[in-house]
Amino acid sequence: MSDESRHHRTAAVIPAAGRGVRLGPGAPKALRALNGTPMLVHAVRAMAASRAVSLVVVVAPPAGAPEVKRLLDAHALPERTDYLVVPGGDTRQESVRLGLDALPDDIGTVLVHDAARPLVPEETVDAVIEAVHDGARAVVPALPLADTVKQVEPAPKGEPEPVVSTPDRATLRAVQTPQGFDRETLVRAHDTVTENVTDDASMVEQLGLPVVVVPGHEEAFKVTRPLDLVLAEAVLARRRANDGF
Ligand SMILES: Nc1ccn([C@@H]2O[C@H](COP(=O)(O)OP(=O)(O)OP(=O)(O)O)[C@@H](O)[C@H]2O)c(=O)n1
Numbered sequence: 001m002s003d004e005s006r007h008h009r010t011a012a013v014i015p016a017a018g019r020g021v022r023l024g025p026g027a028p029k030a031l032r033a034l035n036g037t038p039m040l041v042h043a044v045r046a047m048a049a050s051r052a053v054s055l056v057v058v059v060a061p062p063a064g065a066p067e068v069k070r071l072l073d074a075h076a077l078p079e080r081t082d083y084l085v086v087p088g089g090d091t092r093q094e095s096v097r098l099g100l101d102a103l104p105d106d107i108g109t110v111l112v113h114d115a116a117r118p119l120v121p122e123e124t125v126d127a128v129i130e131a132v133h134d135g136a137r138a139v140v141p142a143l144p145l146a147d148t149v150k151q152v153e154p155a156p157k158g159e160p161e162p163v164v165s166t167p168d169r170a171t172l173r174a175v176q177t178p179q180g181f182d183r184e185t186l187v188r189a190h191d192t193v194t195e196n197v198t199d200d201a202s203m204v205e206q207l208g209l210p211v212v213v214v215p216g217h218e219e220a221f222k223v224t225r226p227l228d229l230v231l232a233e234a235v236l237a238r239r240r241a242n243d244g245f
């Protein structure tokens with residue numbers, strides 16, 4: 001490995017410390033099974049499938065780091081990749097920060113990928129990495145919206161919500177992960193932004209730096225509600241059927 005490439009290794013940080021309240025009662029979401037394998041293991045495999053990723057940092061539920069370590073040891077993962085497990089925090093943002101703190105010095109590019117998006121295809125991961133390697137400081141995969149979107153005046157539960165406006169759908173995108181960053185930019189964003197936000201790229205936007213979009217993928221959907229589990233199992237069944245041919 002050349003000196004230059006050693007300082008530009010790519011790592012994926014996987015926040016997996018959430019409870020999964022919207023999925024309903026049960027084990028922490030990342031540990032729930034899809035086709036018999038924990039969601040988190042699918043997500044780790046999805047990151048390690050990219051040959052550019054040489055380190056995966058899993059941010060585990062705060063008290064669950066030893067269990068997650070055992071899980072990773074018990075499942076087959078690519079040997080060319082290193083794996084680290086660290087305990088997470090109270091919010092996704094805090095968990096990502098704890099993952100960033102664990103990165104060794106030689107990492108130049110960082111992906112942040114939700115454990116809750118276990119089925120993202122390799123081509124999407126590679127497209128994000130390539131855009132960062134081509135010079136973008138922050139990259140998000142995203143898809144156009146299928147629904148019309150309304151901005152509303154939020155009302156108490158059960159009361160109708162007045163519509164404020166209808167944004168032009170052609171200018172909107174639904175953002176997925178992995179989001180890719182030049183490491184220095186992402187660390188600066190986490191050092192600077194104190195308000196809680198829902199994705200890492202918006203922290204970079206708050207620094208006034210550009211964020212670019214590359215095509216996302218339908219199979220990179222986030223497992224959030226019970227129906228998403230049904231869809232995830234169906235995608236895996238289709239992949240198994242296709243592998244059989
Ligand atoms: N304190 C937290 C909260 C969330 N996450 C992670 O961030 C990702 C996206 O979050 P989301 O889908 O909202 O997961 P949960 O917070 O678990 O879901 P919910 O809001 O339904 O509880 C998930 O992989 C989740 O494990 C995390 O690492 N630490």
Ligand SMILES: C[C@](O)(CO)[C@H](O)COP(=O)(O)O
Pocket residue numbers: 092114174175176177198199200222
């Ligand atoms: C990061 C993210 O997946 C991009 O769409 C999303 O914002 C996470 O939101 P969540 O409410 O934490 O699931």
